Amino acid sequence: MTYQDDPFKANFDSLEEFADRISDLLQCPITIEDANHRLIAYSAHDDYTDPARTATIISRRVPEKVINSLWKKGVIPALLSSMEPVRVETISEVGLGNRVAVSIWKNNEVIGFIWALEADRTLSKDDMELLKKAAKAAKNKVLQLYMRKNKREERVQEFFWKLLTGHITANEEIKENFAMMQIPTAPLFSVLIFRFASDITNDIEKQISYILQTTQQIHVLLYTVDRHDFILLAAPKSTLQPLHELNQFIISFGTKMKERFHVNSIKSSFGGIYETYEHIEKSYKEALTVLAIKEKFPEQTSTIYSYQQLGIYQFFDLLLEKKRQGEFINSSLLKLQAYDEKHHTNLVETFEVFFDHDSNVNETAKALNIHANTLSYRLKRIAEIGEINLHDINQKVKLYIDIKLAKYEALH
Amino acid sequence: MTYQDDPFKANFDSLEEFADRISDLLQCPITIEDANHRLIAYSAHDDYTDPARTATIISRRVPEKVINSLWKKGVIPALLSSMEPVRVETISEVGLGNRVAVSIWKNNEVIGFIWALEADRTLSKDDMELLKKAAKAAKNKVLQLYMRKNKREERVQEFFWKLLTGHITANEEIKENFAMMQIPTAPLFSVLIFRFASDITNDIEKQISYILQTTQQIHVLLYTVDRHDFILLAAPKSTLQPLHELNQFIISFGTKMKERFHVNSIKSSFGGIYETYEHIEKSYKEALTVLAIKEKFPEQTSTIYSYQQLGIYQFFDLLLEKKRQGEFINSSLLKLQAYDEKHHTNLVETFEVFFDHDSNVNETAKALNIHANTLSYRLKRIAEIGEINLHDINQKVKLYIDIKLAKYEALH
DNA sequence: CCTCATTTTGTGGATTTCCACAAAATTAAT
DNA sequence: ATTAATTTTGTGGAAATCCACAAAATGAGG
Incomplete structure (x- = not known):
């Protein structure tokens, strides 16, 4: 099989079109993801797709268990460290068939992935080279998305800070902003804080953001950074055991940061779980209180992350004040x-x-x-x-x- | 045996002299008490006295257990209701030998008692008449003491109110006043409140005062009345278990008021037990808090009298305030x-x-x-x-x- | 050093709690 | 009225707690 020198030099209107083009050339289903494993585009008209791909397309993101398993197998670390395509053998536990992946780079940074599912045929060496070229060609398209997102990000960040500091209190106004910025709404939410040992670098921020984007334990509505603190507005998936879900998320977040990025000693907390947006500032303050108390009672509160579970420590500041007055x-x-x-x-x-x-x-x-x-x-x-x-x-x-x-x- | 018409018409310099005179006439030891069973005078040179009399003279008051037993036997009720002398048979449990008592009256009120111990001889009917005359003759002398005390009382009351309301805060000044008014000092004290169902009448006040004067469970330093409330500054006898002693006193006070005067439904409390006089106001406020809480949690706090034992309820007002603010x-x-x-x-x-x-x-x-x-x-x-x-x-x-x-x- | 009061550890047995399982009773919903 | 879910009561055995008593260890003070 021979191809012309660069089959991707043509201009494509959309990434979908681009995905279809690769799919045509390689004769296999193609999916394109961003750096956080969100689906950007996928080829249509494919006869066969495995369960993992189906799930990815349906939910517009790669299922978390698939990501976890790809990390464990060393696939993602490999993709993050080299521009070469990587072949992944079937991982039947997570419904993943044979496939080949390549990372999309911008300077020294991975900004996305292209996956080719080996449905009917196994890719040849030449095919792999083609995939690599496709990754290079995809760069600009993906980057555009990235930039557009960044601009939006900035506005969203500003909005989030206004919420955290109580500069927007009218529920109407908050709702409007949520809608305008296309932030999904949720019946329940809480403010979470991850406090690092030192200031959060861009690098760490990306790693956190990666984990947040790929996790499916909770919905991340908003997030921002404040020196040591990574602050996010998150919503539990169910309303039945929100406390438990947020707790689980915090624990697994800590584990992942440690396992994948060797970041240790993160102190985590979250404030009250509320229904109305006016309580965001309150939840944030409560999350800060939790961290402050954890600082003072490390042993007793080592397994506590939520303001809820602070229990009696919730009113210690109040009591201390009275105690100082001789009560x-x-x-x-x-x-x-x-x-x-x-x-x-x-x-x-x-x-x-x-x-x-x-x-x-x-x-x-x-x-x-x-x-x-x-x-x-x-x-x-x-x-x-x-x-x-x-x-x-x-x-x-x-x-x-x-x-x-x-x-x-x-x-x- | 015959006497002249009124053997007591002579003027006596002191009640001691008067007691000696009666003793001479009746040939038996004499003690004179005020309405609260405090020793006013006693005859000297007596050969035999029983343990009860000895204890009375030593401590300058009738031992509480003796008073209790005289109440139970109906002796004191009899003395309070009639001007006739009453004979008391030996009550060996409390070291009381045979004796005759008569009450001293001023208008319709008993202001004291005369006791004649039947040491060597039993009093005849004539002797009893003589005793009755002695009681009448003693009236003015006892009354003088009473009046002098009342004047002092007024000044003391005013002082007590200043302490309760925090109008004297300098420790030095407080100490000076205590010394000037001859109020005994104590290492530990607390403010007690007895709250009655209705305003405290003069009558009730006297009954309370009577019980306070005759109790020996605690030292009563000061007391006053404020509408429903009888307020007193009391000191436990020992410093080891002050809480327990005050508790016991409150319980037995309630029992006595009920048994002796049929006064029911008294709510009692006391504040913190402190060492320095500056804390009187605080203790008073705490005692009031106890009553307020008992009002709101009658079941849980029925056996609680002290601020100490209020436990967590101590900070309920504080927490309630925060709770109202949505915390x-x-x-x-x-x-x-x-x-x-x-x-x-x-x-x-x-x-x-x-x-x-x-x-x-x-x-x-x-x-x-x-x-x-x-x-x-x-x-x-x-x-x-x-x-x-x-x-x-x-x-x-x-x-x-x-x-x-x-x-x-x-x-x- | 010795002595005495206090504290710690050990033993055994009565009592209570805990837990799994099951049957009966109650309640809510169709 | 029937069904299904929830709640209440019952039984029995393993585990834990409680308590009295006693012996050993500790430590402070003379």
Whole structure:
């Protein structure tokens, strides 16, 4: 089979036309994606496509499990590091048939991919060369999309910041803007923050953006960057367990950043989950509060990401203020502290850990490295010395809060 | 034995002299008390006195257990209702030997008592008559004491109000006043309030004052009346378990008011227990807070009298304010409430009662009149529907507080 | 160093909790 | 009225908690 020198020198009106042209030449279905695996174009009239391609076209993006599996097999890393086409063997778990892929480059950066599904025939060496040429030819078309998107991005960013800082409060106005910028609406949303150890570089931003675009756990409505913080407005897919979904997303995001880009130590949080847009600022502030509290209680809050789950820590700032004014003097706590001080005991810590572990004897004993009976003896002493009834949940909760508050205050 | 018509017509310099005179005439030890069983005078040179009299003289007041027992035997009620002498048989439990008592009257009011201990001899009918005359003769002397005390009282009252309202804040100044008015000092003190169903009449005030003067559970430093409220500054006897002592006092005060004067439905409270006088106003405010909270949570706080033991309710006003501003939206609670509403279930109440009962399965089941397994089933549902981890004490406490807060808000 | 009070660890048994499973009762919806 | 889902109650056994008692370890003070 022979082709003319550059079969793509003709001008194409659209990328669809371009995809059809490649498909004609190679005799196999073609899909073109951007750097974030969103579908840009695909060839029509194909007889056979595998489930992965079908799903990609339907949802206009590559299914996340497919992306995950391509990362694990090393396909995407290969495409990101070289301009050469890569062949992918069938991965039946995710419905992926044999295919060949090549990356589209602009300077030193990958801005998209072309996939050729080996439906009826296997591509030859020449075919591969052709694909490579196609990738080069696609560059400008893809770039145009990219630039157009960037311009839109800027306007959207500005809008997002206005929302975060409460500069737009009228619900009508917010809705208008959402519609104008073609941001999808959602019944529930929350503001998420990923806080990095250092300022977020363009490079990192792209990596994050990549993961966000490819994830399908949540809907990303808006995002922006503020020094260490990557801030996004996200919507859970279902309204049934929004908390759980956002939590899962945050965890998997952390894992992916670590696995794929070796970015460690990201602190994540999200604020309240709300229905109306006026609450975006509130949700953002709450997400910031979560990070602040996590800073101060790293152990207790290590598995907490949401404002919801902050629980009693939600009102610690408020209580601390009052405490500073001399309120809430807890004589039980004072007595226990005095006793600990004088006799080098650990009554306060014992109570705190016991409560932390939901009053579970075994767990607490293990956590404190003491015998269960030692714990029970200490609890008896705590009741005596602190003049506190250990069956009175009210007194216990107050003591617990006061202990935490004292710690919080110490860290001011 | 015969006496001249009025053996007491001579003028006596002091009540001590007067007591000696009676003692001479009746040939037995004499003690004179005011209406509150404080020792006013006693005859000297007596050979025999019983333990009760000794204790009275030493502590300058009749021991409380003796007063209690005299009430129970009906002696004091008899003395309060008639001018006739009353004979008291030995009450060995409290070290009281045989004796005769008579009350001292001014108009329709008892202002004191004279006690004649039948040490060597039993008083005859004539002796009793003599005692009655002595009581009449004592009237003016006792009254003088009474009046002098009243004048002092007024100044003291004014001072107390200044303390309660924070109009004297300098510790030095407070100390000076305490010394000047001969109010005993104490290392620890608290402000107590007894709130009556209606305004406190002079009559009730006297009854209260009587109980306060005769109690020896605590030291009463100052007291005053404000409409429904009887307010006092009290000091616990020991510094070890001040909370417990004040609690005990409040309970026994209520019992006595009920038993002796049939005064029901007193609401009592006390504020923080402090060391420095500047905190009197604070303690007073706290005592008022306790009463306010008891008003709103009668069941939960029925056994609570102190600000200390208010526990989490201490900061409910604070939290309520924030809640009104839209903070602390607890989606778990919202979901549970919605579920309850829709399916006519009791998940919120179940959780609340369970927590109220210190997470004790049996007690809770009993309180709710359900099977223990029903409770466990409901808890499982609560965890599911509320998206809450029942082993996470933080989430649980938050939910609990939010439930109580919602109730509190409902009662605004 | 010794002594005494306090704290820790150990043992065993009564009691309670937890959990899985199943049957009965109740409720909502067609 | 029938069905299906949810809720309540019951049973039994494993696991955990509680409690009393005792022996060992620790530590402060004379």
